[in-house]
Amino acid sequence: MTRTMVLMDQSNQLNVLDVGFLSISMDDALSLVSGVVKADGKECVSFINADCLNISSGDHEYRSILNSQRIVLPDGAGMNIACRMIGKRLKANLNGTDLLPELCEISKKNDFTLFLLGAAPGVAGRMKKNLEASYPGLNVVGEQHGYFDHDSESADVIAKINSVKPNILLVAFGAPRQEKWIHRHQHEIDSNLLIGVGGLFDFYSGDKKRAPMWMRNGGIEWLYRLYLEPGRLWRRYIIGNPLFVYRILKWKKKQSQA
Numbered sequence: 001m002t003r004t005m006v007l008m009d010q011s012n013q014l015n016v017l018d019v020g021f022l023s024i025s026m027d028d029a030l031s032l033v034s035g036v037v038k039a040d041g042k043e044c045v046s047f048i049n050a051d052c053l054n055i056s057s058g059d060h061e062y063r064s065i066l067n068s069q070r071i072v073l074p075d076g077a078g079m080n081i082a083c084r085m086i087g088k089r090l091k092a093n094l095n096g097t098d099l100l101p102e103l104c105e106i107s108k109k110n111d112f113t114l115f116l117l118g119a120a121p122g123v124a125g126r127m128k129k130n131l132e133a134s135y136p137g138l139n140v141v142g143e144q145h146g147y148f149d150h151d152s153e154s155a156d157v158i159a160k161i162n163s164v165k166p167n168i169l170l171v172a173f174g175a176p177r178q179e180k181w182i183h184r185h186q187h188e189i190d191s192n193l194l195i196g197v198g199g200l201f202d203f204y205s206g207d208k209k210r211a212p213m214w215m216r217n218g219g220i221e222w223l224y225r226l227y228l229e230p231g232r233l234w235r236r237y238i239i240g241n242p243l244f245v246y247r248i249l250k251w252k253k254k255q256s257q258a
Helices: 003-008 026-038 050-058 060-068 077-085 096-110 123-134 154-162 177-188 200-204 213-217 221-228 230-257
Strands: 013-016 019-022 043-048 071-074 113-118 139-144 168-172 193-196
Touching: 003 026, 013 077, 019 060, 026 043, 026 071, 026 096, 026 193, 043 050, 043 060, 043 177, 050 060, 050 077, 050 230, 060 177, 071 077, 077 221, 077 230, 096 113, 096 123, 096 200, 113 123, 113 154, 123 139, 123 200, 139 154, 154 177, 168 177, 168 200, 177 193, 213 221, 221 230
Parallel strands: 019 071, 043 071, 043 193, 113 139, 113 168, 168 193
Antiparallel strands: 013 019
16 A cells, blocks of 8 residues: 555544544554655654643644644554544554564665654663664664753754754654654754654663563553653553543543534
8 A cells, every 4th residue: 555545545544532643554654654755755753642642632732733744653552442432443553662673674674764863861872772783784873862952952953963864863852842843843854754752762772671562462561661660650640541531531422412
């Protein structure tokens, strides 16, 4: 299926809490993003999960940015639950952590270049080293931590990115900060794909461990993350998950009455 067909097929388009996204297979997602680079196009890519949609419910700017993008992908068990609640079927969980290895393989095969932007100082460098060791021939042309002043220093960071013209820019500031930064600067950045990836760098740098495969397959990876970082994530999951379900039920009722 071509890139245009994937994007134009209405059966691939879903909407939850007034945010549109694609319900496609992993293969179609990879074909879609690689097709952008091969055609020398330009697209912004976002992943959304339950927490993202909770944020978007109270952040009009973030919601508008997501709805302005053609490639928004569902990430996490919460999106699968939400789709079931509204009577829709989600074709795949397309989280960035699982998609990156496939993207690296495609990039290596097609000589796509990557730039890593975000996370704490040193994290992107460790991720670059790990990726190049795991995927010999992969060309990560640069890296830059995310701890810079986004108002006064973005121009210098963008100049650094543009000096190497990466095909794929991975931005790890966390949602919605990364989406807002990408949206604000997309026309200044010389890259085909600008992808917001949240906490991805922490996993591929080796700084954080992912849940065991049985937990990932069972849709309860969030429990493992909560176990590792209860102080940081308790609000997101203990309060956020029930709130997300409540918002879906309320939204579904409103939709049925419209």
